[in-house]
Amino acid sequence: MNKRRIGRSELLVAPLALGSNVFGWTIDEATSFQILDGFVAAGCNLIDTADVYSRWKPGNQGGESETIIGNWLKKTGNRDKIVLATKVGGGVSDGQKDITKAYILKAVETSLQRLQTDHIDLYQTHWDVEATPVEETLEAYAQLVKQGKVRTIGASNFSAPRLAESLAVSAKRRYPRYESYQPNYNLYNREDFEKGWEPLCLENQVGVIPYYSLASGFLTGKYRSEADLSKSVRGEGNRKYLNERGFRILAALDEVSAQYKSNPASVALAWLMARPSITAPIASATSVAQLESLVKAARLTLGAKAIDLLNEASAY
Numbered sequence: 001m002n003k004r005r006i007g008r009s010e011l012l013v014a015p016l017a018l019g020s021n022v023f024g025w026t027i028d029e030a031t032s033f034q035i036l037d038g039f040v041a042a043g044c045n046l047i048d049t050a051d052v053y054s055r056w057k058p059g060n061q062g063g064e065s066e067t068i069i070g071n072w073l074k075k076t077g078n079r080d081k082i083v084l085a086t087k088v089g090g091g092v093s094d095g096q097k098d099i100t101k102a103y104i105l106k107a108v109e110t111s112l113q114r115l116q117t118d119h120i121d122l123y124q125t126h127w128d129v130e131a132t133p134v135e136e137t138l139e140a141y142a143q144l145v146k147q148g149k150v151r152t153i154g155a156s157n158f159s160a161p162r163l164a165e166s167l168a169v170s171a172k173r174r175y176p177r178y179e180s181y182q183p184n185y186n187l188y189n190r191e192d193f194e195k196g197w198e199p200l201c202l203e204n205q206v207g208v209i210p211y212y213s214l215a216s217g218f219l220t221g222k223y224r225s226e227a228d229l230s231k232s233v234r235g236e237g238n239r240k241y242l243n244e245r246g247f248r249i250l251a252a253l254d255e256v257s258a259q260y261k262s263n264p265a266s267v268a269l270a271w272l273m274a275r276p277s278i279t280a281p282i283a284s285a286t287s288v289a290q291l292e293s294l295v296k297a298a299r300l301t302l303g304a305k306a307i308d309l310l311n312e313a314s315a316y
Helices: 028-043 064-076 101-115 135-149 160-173 189-198 198-203 215-220 226-231 235-241 246-259 264-273 288-297 304-313
Strands: 016-017 046-048 083-086 120-125 150-156 180-184
Touching: 016 028, 028 064, 028 288, 064 101, 064 246, 083 101, 101 135, 120 135, 135 150, 135 160, 150 304, 160 180, 160 189, 160 198, 189 198, 215 246, 215 264, 226 235, 246 264, 246 304, 264 288, 264 304
Parallel strands: 016 046, 046 083, 083 120, 120 150, 150 180
Antiparallel strands: none
16 A cells, blocks of 8 residues: 655555554444454554543543554554554543643553553644744653654644644754644535634645544445434434535545445545545544445545535535
């Protein structure tokens, strides 16, 4: 499978990232192992997690996803086959966010222990805290890169001005720079990213690794009426997509899927992968069958007419 470079870094990844927020939440360790095995067997390598996953499940403490991935790495010995990405800053126990130097230097040790590895390939600021100077956060990463505990850094959920400021400070002070950015971006949620962040990322060669790539499952075609919202624990969150524009997007996905003998999920991801700014969209799977439809996207090349049809249907 063809690999893409994350920003200007040395990291090369397949054009699909596996989201592991479901590990320890909607699927157990055994099923998570099956998903991870299948993902690597398909030629993919970017696995995305966070220290806070999946605290929201009753009885969880946070770190369950990292722990499962660490156990899988120990069992399989696949550390050199994957690009391991995790996040810091959203895992403070009282729900607060923290990206101070002291917190990052402490949190990375916990993540490394759970992941059972000596380094993180892509360490990402999960949420911005504007009260913390960007210099302080970047100084922490500079130390971790120097120590060999982190290879590359990325950001998520920043404002465009704050991301631009971080890039400028990195250049001025010769700190590691954010080589990737994670936005909420998909065929339905386009406007904010395309107007605010995409030009900045393209200009500065910052790789883009979007989350909610399938709009919480809506773009799979699973939710087409209010009656469908009870199909999963995330179903109710799709109510906001059940409108004229949402149905127009689903119709276009159905049409393109028929043309390419594919499915809406694969087509929606392939649309993202075809965009020049995108490195690898993140998608999660709760079964091997779901994973197969995601992996198909990485081998699906949409023609100009198909992309135009999807662009027109999802116009904002």
